[in-house]
Amino acid sequence: MEKLIITVALVGAEVTRQQTPYLPLSPREIADEAKKVHKAGASIVHLHMRDKFGNPSQDKALFAEAISYIQTETDLIIQVSTGGAVGMSAEDRVQPVTLAPEMASLSTGSVNFGDEVFSNPSPMVREFARTCLIHHVKPEVEVFEAGMIQNALTLAKQGLLQHPLHFNFVLGVPGGLPATAKNLLFLLDLIPSSSTWTVSGIGRHQLSMNTLGILLGGHVRTGFEDNIYYSKGVLSEGNTPLVTRLVHLAETLDRSIATPLEARKILGI
Numbered sequence: 001m002e003k004l005i006i007t008v009a010l011v012g013a014e015v016t017r018q019q020t021p022y023l024p025l026s027p028r029e030i031a032d033e034a035k036k037v038h039k040a041g042a043s044i045v046h047l048h049m050r051d052k053f054g055n056p057s058q059d060k061a062l063f064a065e066a067i068s069y070i071q072t073e074t075d076l077i078i079q080v081s082t083g084g085a086v087g088m089s090a091e092d093r094v095q096p097v098t099l100a101p102e103m104a105s106l107s108t109g110s111v112n113f114g115d116e117v118f119s120n121p122s123p124m125v126r127e128f129a130r131t132c133l134i135h136h137v138k139p140e141v142e143v144f145e146a147g148m149i150q151n152a153l154t155l156a157k158q159g160l161l162q163h164p165l166h167f168n169f170v171l172g173v174p175g176g177l178p179a180t181a182k183n184l185l186f187l188l189d190l191i192p193s194s195s196t197w198t199v200s201g202i203g204r205h206q207l208s209m210n211t212l213g214i215l216l217g218g219h220v221r222t223g224f225e226d227n228i229y230y231s232k233g234v235l236s237e238g239n240t241p242l243v244t245r246l247v248h249l250a251e252t253l254d255r256s257i258a259t260p261l262e263a264r265k266i267l268g269i
């Protein structure tokens with residue numbers, strides 16, 4: 001099997017300091033957290049930003065500040081979010097892509113998201129994909145529901161996504177596809193064989209989905225965006241313990257860990 005790429009979604013858009021005091025918020029705090037997970041074995045950081053009140057923000061200046069620290073202090077692959085938070089405008093969401101990071105997330109369909117709707121109409125997704133192409137940014141296709149794979153294949157046919165595609169299966173969002181082994185295997189059957197893939201599990205499903213990713217030859221995403229607990233009722237004291245546990249688990253299961261340089265080769269960046 002290929003070496004394992006560990007992505008860390010350091011902060012997300014929904015988690016609050018009330019839920020965990022370990023959540024990084026400012027660009028400097030996010031960069032410090034990135035440095036720690038880099039040391040622990042991560043090769044990609046998935047970035048969201050927060051404004052000075054801790055609210056989710058797609059402000060390009062906040063991204064630019066965090067990216068500049070991370071690029072100076074590590075060789076991590078930076079993946080900006082184009083999902084932002086539910087209800088943000090398309091113009092806001094796409095802003096960080098224009099900084100030309102190496103990667104950006106790209107959700108290729110709409111999905112219920114708790115009591116809300118994470119809205120991704122096709123014309124908007126095409127526009128985001130076009131912006132990625134213009135800035136030479138590799139999209140990570142975020143799959144919350146099976147139909148989003150077909151939408152990505154349609155984008156590829158239209159020349160808006162380039163093979164080999166890279167998918168992230170985000171399983172266990174309330175309103176989306178549940179985090180089960182059967183669902184993961186079903187999704188794997190739908191992607192082109194040239195693709196790379198990673199898997200994220202929400203909440204208590206994070207560790208089980210990551211374990212399947214390691215065993216099945218995929219890659220894994222961990223981090224506070226998806227889960228703030230180390231074990232039932234016990235908060236993780238930062239993102240790093242989640243990464244360290246995955247490194248041990250992967251090594252126990254005979255998967256070695258990709259450096260950022262090796263991850264770039266695997267993903268064709």
Ligand code: KMH
Pocket residue numbers: 012013014081082083084085086105106107113118142
């Ligand atoms: N915050 C969610 C509504 C992404 O980063 O691309 C969407 C999200 C996906 O986080």
Ligand code: ZN
Pocket residue numbers: 009012013046048081083084105225
């Ligand atoms: Zn995200």
